[in-house]
Amino acid sequence: MPEPIDVVEALLFASEAPVEAERIQEVLDLPSAGQARELVQMLSERLDGEGRALQIIEVGGGFRLVTRPDVAPWLVKLARSRTRSRLSRSALETLAIIAYRQPASRPDIDAVRGVNSEAVLDNLLDRRMVRIAGRKDSPGRPFLYETTRDFLVAFGLRDLADLPKVEGDLVIPEGPPDAPGDAAAASSQSEAGETSPDAATDAGQQDPGAGGAGVTPRG
Amino acid sequence: MTTQIPETESQGLTVRVESFVGPLDLLLHLCRTSEVDLANLPIRTITEQYLAHLEAVQFQDLDTAGAFMVMAATLIYLKSKLLLPVDPEAPPDALDEEGELLRQELAERLREYARVKALGAWLGEREAAQALLYGRTVGELPPPEEVPLEDLSVHLLQRALTRLIEEQKRKAPRQVEPNPLSVLERMGEVIDLLRHTWSMLFSSVAGQERVRAEWVVTLLALLELVRLGQARAHQSELFGEIVIESVPPAEGAPAAAAPAAAANEVPIPGESA
Numbered sequence: 001m002p003e004p005i006d007v008v009e010a011l012l013f014a015s016e017a018p019v020e021a022e023r024i025q026e027v028l029d030l031p032s033a034g035q036a037r038e039l040v041q042m043l044s045e046r047l048d049g050e051g052r053a054l055q056i057i058e059v060g061g062g063f064r065l066v067t068r069p070d071v072a073p074w075l076v077k078l079a080r081s082r083t084r085s086r087l088s089r090s091a092l093e094t095l096a097i098i099a100y101r102q103p104a105s106r107p108d109i110d111a112v113r114g115v116n117s118e119a120v121l122d123n124l125l126d127r128r129m130v131r132i133a134g135r136k137d138s139p140g141r142p143f144l145y146e147t148t149r150d151f152l153v154a155f156g157l158r159d160l161a162d163l164p165k166v167e168g169d170l171v172i173p174e175g176p177p178d179a180p181g182d183a184a185a186a187s188s189q190s191e192a193g194e195t196s197p198d199a200a201t202d203a204g205q206q207d208p209g210a211g212g213a214g215v216t217p218r219g
Numbered sequence: 220m221t222t223q224i225p226e227t228e229s230q231g232l233t234v235r236v237e238s239f240v241g242p243l244d245l246l247l248h249l250c251r252t253s254e255v256d257l258a259n260l261p262i263r264t265i266t267e268q269y270l271a272h273l274e275a276v277q278f279q280d281l282d283t284a285g286a287f288m289v290m291a292a293t294l295i296y297l298k299s300k301l302l303l304p305v306d307p308e309a310p311p312d313a314l315d316e317e318g319e320l321l322r323q324e325l326a327e328r329l330r331e332y333a334r335v336k337a338l339g340a341w342l343g344e345r346e347a348a349q350a351l352l353y354g355r356t357v358g359e360l361p362p363p364e365e366v367p368l369e370d371l372s373v374h375l376l377q378r379a380l381t382r383l384i385e386e387q388k389r390k391a392p393r394q395v396e397p398n399p400l401s402v403l404e405r406m407g408e409v410i411d412l413l414r415h416t417w418s419m420l421f422s423s424v425a426g427q428e429r430v431r432a433e434w435v436v437t438l439l440a441l442l443e444l445v446r447l448g449q450a451r452a453h454q455s456e457l458f459g460e461i462v463i464e465s466v467p468p469a470e471g472a473p474a475a476a477a478p479a480a481a482a483n484e485v486p487i488p489g490e491s492a
Contacts, residue, residue, distance in 0.1 A: 014355075014358060014359065014360055015358055015360065016355045016357055016360075017358075057352065065354060066352040066354035067352060067353045067354070069348070069351035069352060075353050086343075086347070086350065087342075089339060090240045090241075092339035092340070092342045092343050093335050093338070093339035095342055096335050096341075096342055097335055099338075112328075112331055112332060113240070113243065113335070114241040114244075114286055114328070115240065116286065128375075131375075132372045132374050155342055155345040156345055156349040156352070163338075164341055166338070
């Protein structure tokens with residue numbers, strides 16, 4: 001009969017997604033999730049104590065069994081490739097905005113970044129770092145984006161509270177409506193608000209992704 | 220993406236800036252390098268530096284270029300306001316109310332962007348650290364019978380549909396092109412036929428349907444065979460039927476000087492024996 005701690009090790013080894021304490025509790029028929037946590041803690045200490053190449057990390061609300069960073073060079077050699085595709089700076093900034101302001105729409109993101117984020121968002125959607133959370137109740141009904149569990153796993157975060165604290169909220173610049181140099185990105189909202197009802201319906205029917213920084217400048 | 224490559228030269232440190240992810244990025248860089256206070260954005264100097272940098276910036280697309288231009292327009296507008304005398308007693312960098320509002324808004328956006336940039340950098344470091352940890356991404360456990368719907372989104376559904384349509388397109392019936400006629404193949408066919416009969420009609424080889432390509436290829440094949448001394452052809456009248464005859468072995472041998480032609484003839488007597 002294997003010990004519960006060994007079963008936990010097997011669960012973490014075989015699972016492709018982080019395993020939650022509740023799931024361990026359920027599989028092992030434990031009376032509480034706290035006991036599951038304890039088992040994971042014991043296993044983690046055992047791995048550390050034996051100086052094994054594996055360690056347990058807590059990400060995305062669950063536990064993962066992963067290799068230690070110091071064996072990475074050999075794994076790169078094994079894979080015969082050192083390319084682990086990384087996100088671009090644009091993508092990281094976009095993710096940061098979404099992570100702090102979830103859910104955030106593309107006009108919001110564009111306004112903060114000052115550039116069109118459509119391609120970046122597509123990439124993040126493809127990588128499942130963000131997902132569509134719904135539509136914003138504003139002109140054009142743009143999609144709202146939020147981060148996924150894959151995002152937490154990719155960045156080694158237990159949950160969103162693991163993100164560094166920022167003083168105050170991220171403010172979305174609205175821009176005074178009469179400012180001639182108002183950034184194109186921010187103007188998409190106010191612009192749609194000024195147009196006739198017919199035009200507003202038109203804007204609602206087209207792909208919300210088509211709005212944003214591509215709008216015609218005024219004046 | 221800003222890549223700053225410090226190059227130590229005799230004159231000192233030169234920093235080459237390759238590209239910026241947006242106008243705010245560039246503006247922030249200018250403010251940082253000239254160590255100005257974001258709250259008191261010096262419009263004059265910053266505008267000049269911004270415009271000078273704009274020429275060096277590589278635009279990825281028209282949208283990005285447009286965003287840079289909008290910022291340039293804002294800066295120029297602000298600078299133009301500085302040139303107009305508002306109040307002779309005001310300090311030289313004073314703006315009117317609207318300009319001041321615009322400058323404050325710009326400063327606020329810059330502060331905001333600086334924060335996002337820092338967060339992005341923090342995420343980048345996390346990502347780099349996580350890239351050193353390897354775990355399973357594809358398990359060998361069978362998939363659960365009940366698929367959780369929590370991580371699905373409209374976007375994934377749309378992707379799946381697009382993929383399906385693409386696959387269907389690939390499966391569409393393919394137009395098969397007939398093999399182009401080959402003179403060499405036709406020559407082989409004629410020789411094969413001549414093994415069983417010593418005489419035949421041209422039309423029986425080329426086909427009664429008079430397909431132009433068929434007839435041309437057959438004629439060329441026949442002429443080539445005659446040239447090589449492997450067949451003979453008669454035509455009793457103009458536009459009349461051509462009769463193809465096999466060449467008796469004794470006659471064919473001296474006509475063909477090339478060893479290849481001689482080799483071709485070997486099967487013929489062998490077949491008749």
